[in-house]
Amino acid sequence: MHHHIVDTFADAEHAGNPAAVVQVAEFPSAIEMQQTAHRIALPTTAFVIESGPGEYLVRWFTPFKEINLCGHATIASARVLLSGSDRDRLAFVAGSAVLHTERIGELIAIDLPAAALTVCEPPPGLLAALGVEAAVSCAVSSDDILVEVDSVEAVRTATPDFPALGALPYRGHILTARTDSGGDGTDFVSRTFFPALGVNEDQVCVTAHCKLGPYWGARLGRDTLHTVQLSERGGRLEVHNNGDRVQVLGSAVLRGEVREDRPLEGARQ
Numbered sequence: 001m002h003h004h005i006v007d008t009f010a011d012a013e014h015a016g017n018p019a020a021v022v023q024v025a026e027f028p029s030a031i032e033m034q035q036t037a038h039r040i041a042l043p044t045t046a047f048v049i050e051s052g053p054g055e056y057l058v059r060w061f062t063p064f065k066e067i068n069l070c071g072h073a074t075i076a077s078a079r080v081l082l083s084g085s086d087r088d089r090l091a092f093v094a095g096s097a098v099l100h101t102e103r104i105g106e107l108i109a110i111d112l113p114a115a116a117l118t119v120c121e122p123p124p125g126l127l128a129a130l131g132v133e134a135a136v137s138c139a140v141s142s143d144d145i146l147v148e149v150d151s152v153e154a155v156r157t158a159t160p161d162f163p164a165l166g167a168l169p170y171r172g173h174i175l176t177a178r179t180d181s182g183g184d185g186t187d188f189v190s191r192t193f194f195p196a197l198g199v200n201e202d203q204v205c206v207t208a209h210c211k212l213g214p215y216w217g218a219r220l221g222r223d224t225l226h227t228v229q230l231s232e233r234g235g236r237l238e239v240h241n242n243g244d245r246v247q248v249l250g251s252a253v254l255r256g257e258v259r260e261d262r263p264l265e266g267a268r269q
Contacts, residue, residue: 009235064198071206
């Protein structure tokens with residue numbers, strides 16, 4: 001069995017978010033895929049099956065749980081599968097969702113549904129669990145909650161209580177702030193936390209930008225945004241708001257191929 005490792009959203013300053021990509025002829029059992037993802041021990045491992053010209057079936061696993069959507073591992077998959085190909089576009093099918101990816105110069109773009117946000121008061125215990133003192137604004141989507149704070153430094157220095165966050169009824173928690181236009185062209189920053197999925201802090205989360213893009217697009221009055229995720233590894237993204245869709249663009253640096261002695265049923269050898 002072998003897998004590829006890709007660092008998405010990495011640049012000279014940021015190491016990005018790594019993902020593993022495993023090509024298989026058919027999906028092994030969920031138990032086998034979960035064990036493989038746990039052994040690889042990256043934030044997400046994507047298992048992909050070619051299902052037609054330019055189309056792949058995909059399933060994603062964190063080291064502890066299967067998840068229903070992972071943008072950065074899909075970008076990583078596109079990077080692997082487009083290498084040496086004359087195609088520039090691939091579609092990934094997961095359940096009822098179809099994710100479209102495109103090679104644009106040196107970047108990989110992914111097109112995702114924009115998430116609707118409802119402004120709310122911070123639920124009891126949320127700010128303490130995030131390790132911040134106050135919120136400028138708070139909004140909730142179907143699965144995540146977003147908290148805007150008043151400065152980049154408040155995002156950078158937040159000290160979350162992960163067990164407390166994991167006990168709250170949300171898939172993920174997004175912490176964000178507007179930048180002060182320090183000359184690097186960045187519009188906002190964020191950090192994202194997913195302890196309920198076994199990932200305390202995601203290094204760069206694409207699906208969170210399905211919320212962040214529309215949120216900051218409305219706040220700043222423009223549809224093209226540039227942002228940095230302030231995790232330990234960090235990552236730089238470009239976000240385009242296109243009505244009910246969001247396109248996220250970023251780098252995808254292929255580390256190479258990793259081989260293991262242990263075979264995985266269905267894996268391409």
